[in-house]
Amino acid sequence: MENQKSNSNLKAIIAILAVLLVGSLVYIFKVTSDAKAVETELVTTKSDKASVMKDLEELKATYDAAIAENTSMSDELIAEREKVVNLMADLKKSKGDASSMAKYKSQFFALQSKMKTLVAENETLKKDNANLTVQRDSTVMVLGEAKKYNEVLVGQNEELSKTVEKASKLTISNLQTAAYKLRSSGKQISTEKARKADILKISFTISENAVAKPGERSYYVQVIDAKNNVLGEKKTETFGDQTLTYSFVSNVNYEGKPVQVSQDLPGKDFEKGTYFVNVFDKGELVSKSSFSLR
Structure with missing residues (x-):
């Protein structure tokens, strides 16, 4: 058990x-x-x-x-x-x-x-920017060519303008100066003596130029005596940076044909010696001559 x-x-x-x-x-x-x-x-x-x-x-x-x-x-x-x-x-x-x-x-x-x-x-x-760049470059190239062409045209026009301006200049010829004694009757007698001279007669011819525009022209005449004095009005005119003292101004109505210009410069007590006569178209000397009184 x-x-x-x-x-x-x-x-x-x-x-x-x-x-x-x-x-x-x-x-x-x-x-x-x-x-x-x-x-x-x-x-x-x-x-x-x-x-x-x-x-x-x-x-x-x-x-x-x-x-x-x-x-x-x-x-x-x-x-x-x-x-x-x-x-x-x-x-x-x-x-x-x-x-x-x-x-x-x-x-x-x-x-x-x-x-x-x-x-x-x-x-x-x-891609859009790339396309725009190509278009812009093409446009710039075309504009560059156009600019060059315009520059050539401007240059040609300037040269043409200068040629026309030069061709349209009026020329002065036959610059002459003579001294005269005045009679009481008004008659002028040529003289070469300083003490007898009463006036100086300056004359010149503006030649014909078919290119020149017709219109009023002004010529500044400067007469310098033997003592380097400017005779006549002795007025001063400024042209750009140039100053001109002149004896008188001859205003001429030019019509494209030759013009004979003559003007008297009255005076007294003229000096003996050599005189110089200069004709200016504004500030540009276009003709000069000299004469002597004894």
Whole structure:
């Protein structure tokens, strides 16, 4: 009886130990499986984090290249690149768990989609700019050729104007001066003696010029005596940076034909010696001569 009781107790203990062993084995299997699952999840999320980070770096590099082209979309491209940079900073700080990685992937895909749209627009803009540059260069070349042609025409016109102006100048010929003594009757007697002279008669001829325009012409006559004094009115006229002191002005109505001009210069106590007579068309000397009184 006692042996039977001992055997029963032993069997009971063995049964309990068997149950405990089975439970331990089940628990160990579950713990091991959970650890492997956690390890697998950690490895997976770590790999996902690195993959998303790499994708974001490539996205940023794409924006950097587009911004470097310096198109009119640069501001918009820079703004989107900042979003990528900020997301990279957030990803770097994150633990990389499954839920957060899903969020980062979703944000990445949204940024990638926006990038594709902007890059496509930027490429279109670059092509348009290239076409505009070609058109501008072509226009500049045409305008440059036109400018050169105009410069040639202006030069030719200037030369032609100078030629016409030169051709239209009236020439003075046959400039003569003689001294006369006036009789009480009004008769003029030619003399070469200074003490007898009462007037100097200056005459010259304006030659015919078919190119010259008809109209009023003024000639300034300057008579200088032997002591370098200007005789007559001694008025002064300025032409540009030149100043002219003259004896009298001869106003002539020129009509395209030769004109004989003659004018008296009255005086007294004429000096002995050589006199100089100059005729000016404004500030330009057009004729000169000299004579002597004894």
